[in-house]
Amino acid sequence: MSQWLWLIPGAPLLGALVIALLGGLLRREYFAMAANCAAAAAFAAVLLAWFTGAASQPLQQTLYTWIAVGDWRLAIGFTLDRLALVMVSIVSGVGLLIHLYSAASMAEETDQRRYYFFLNLFLAGMLILVLADNLLLLYLGWELVGLCSYALIGFWYREPLPSNAGRKAFIVTRVGDTALALGIFLLFSQFHELSLSALLTHATTQWEPGSQLATLVAMLILGGAVGKSAQLPLQVWLPDAMAGPSPVSALIHAATMVTAGVYLIARTHPLFELAPSVQWLVAAIGALTIVYGASSALAQTDFKRVLAYSTISQIGYMFLALGCGAYALALFHLTTHAFFKALLFLSAGAVIRTGGDEHDMHNLGRLGNHPPLARWTFLAGAASLAGLPFVTAGFYSKDAILATAWTAPAGPLLWMFAAVGALLTAVYIFRAYLLVFHGPGPRTSTISLPPLMAWPLLILALLSLVSGFVELPEGWPGPHLWSTWLEDELGLAAFPSLTITYTLQAIAVLLPLAGIGLAMLLIHREQTGQSLPAADFLRTGWGFDAFYHAALVRPYHALARGLWRTVDTLVIEGALTRITTGFLAFAAFCRKSVEHRVLEVGIASLVMALQIGYSRLSATQNGFLSRYALMISAGATFLLGYWLW
């Protein structure tokens, strides 16, 4: 299998190239088919990897030397260890399901070629990011997914909202990407090495725990992760990114790309263990973001924005787990989250589509008449997101994170944040469910979804319910397949003593149920016209956008305007005018003196001399034979005389 590893990112890349380069030869219905085949090939390659032992033995393939400077070499190489295997399975599997869903839901769009090109390119970029065995290749994938995210958010680029949202996403993530790039530069300057495994070994053997360099590098990598994964304070781009098509939101802004930050930290976790303060910061950011996202989601009116804030908040759980050293649990929540959040987005997309592109939840509730399949699958996803006890995957993954958070420094505080977040999660998602599906509109409907949309929904619904059973909570009898399988690479999570664990688990069981009750109360209040306290504050995402606008965007504009008025107008334009005037005078002088006097006179006299000489010489060519003969004789006589005397 090792020699076929390139096929995993290569298949979608090939698909993207075929669509981009040969798309002119294809009919527009075939774009979806080509893209689906590429995604299916990637997924098949991943399945093949599973069955040929990648689960026990890491696979490695070096394709070719990318950069060679002196005796330093950098190769395009892929490593498929267990961490990467989990990620590629999610990316290619969920990616394939969403490709299939796209084929039905995007069938009426005009720009099929562009859509599927970027979708396939995204898949390729994400798989490169995950499989890369060196930091530069990882960064290539990192930027590739950023580009595709930008292009797909702005898919309907003729309208100002999506294109602005795309730009915003690109610029905000750029802040994080720059930090990551600086981190990579710093690591390279220290070790002259970019290979991930070598770097991590060097760092753990040469750097003291808590040393300044380690802290700095970890901070920079955290900056990159925060930008990509939409954590505080760089989370502002994700809610606006919902302007893109629903399958894009499901694939890029819920299941895969935004979890790249989590993957990055899990991949470089030895660095974070060298910098305990940064690791605690990861947990703190995660905890804050949980509450931020969940509380903001409470007051949203746009269906997809609820899910966007929910994504922010759920990735907060993964950061919390990373910060507590429970990397396997972060990955576990990443997996279940990919399933249920993709499911929520896809079913919400189906509802929005049948509702005539209506995004407002109150209006959707009034419209009613939603496809029953979308309703039941949304309910399954919502239950899993809320962590409804025992029957959903979300319960198992979130409960484990809540328990392990207790052991971190200031653990009870972190646990408090996470628990409040868990309660709010149940409130906002069931508020959304009740608003949309239990509104005043007709509830029964016979609209059925096309099979290509229905099957991905059903598969994801099944996975969001049962995928949690691979890892039962700490202290329970039953399988702990996930953490034992990943133990070699990511270590085991720490848990508090059994009595505390059981208490925490009992609270975690009660929280979602309480949340559902609160959601019903909230709906009742909303229907009687009362709104949430500080609803506007929450709806605008704690006013982050306004704050950034006042603190960064407006001063930047003012600075630009000031520079335009002073530097541009006075200095540059002034200088340019001077320079131009000088050049004009110089040019006029040159024309008068050099051109007129020297060049023109010179050329004219040369021409005249040539003409005179020509007319003189022309007299000899008169055509008279006798004259020619005379000249020949005279010449011969002259030469003879010259030689003889």
Next chain:
Amino acid sequence: MIPLNHSLAIAALLFVLGLAVVLLRRELLFILMGLEVMFNGVALTAIAAGQHWGNADGQVLTIMLMAVTAAEIVVALILIWLAFDRYKAVRVEALTRLRDDNKEGVP
């Protein structure tokens, strides 16, 4: 035994006479005859020199010269006949087609 100087004087006379005919006469046939006279002057020089040095090379050269002249006269006569045939010209003034016409300007 004719002294060398006499022979050379006769040869020079023949050559100059031929040259004068070439330069001064305007009829094509006369110019051709002038050329033949010049050839004869040259041939006489060769014979005289060969006699003076007691060497047969001069006579060989003369016989060779005769052959070349015969060949040359064939070509020249054809050219003259062609000139007459094409341009009705027997004098060189009529054959000035190689003249460069200054008034038409620089080519």
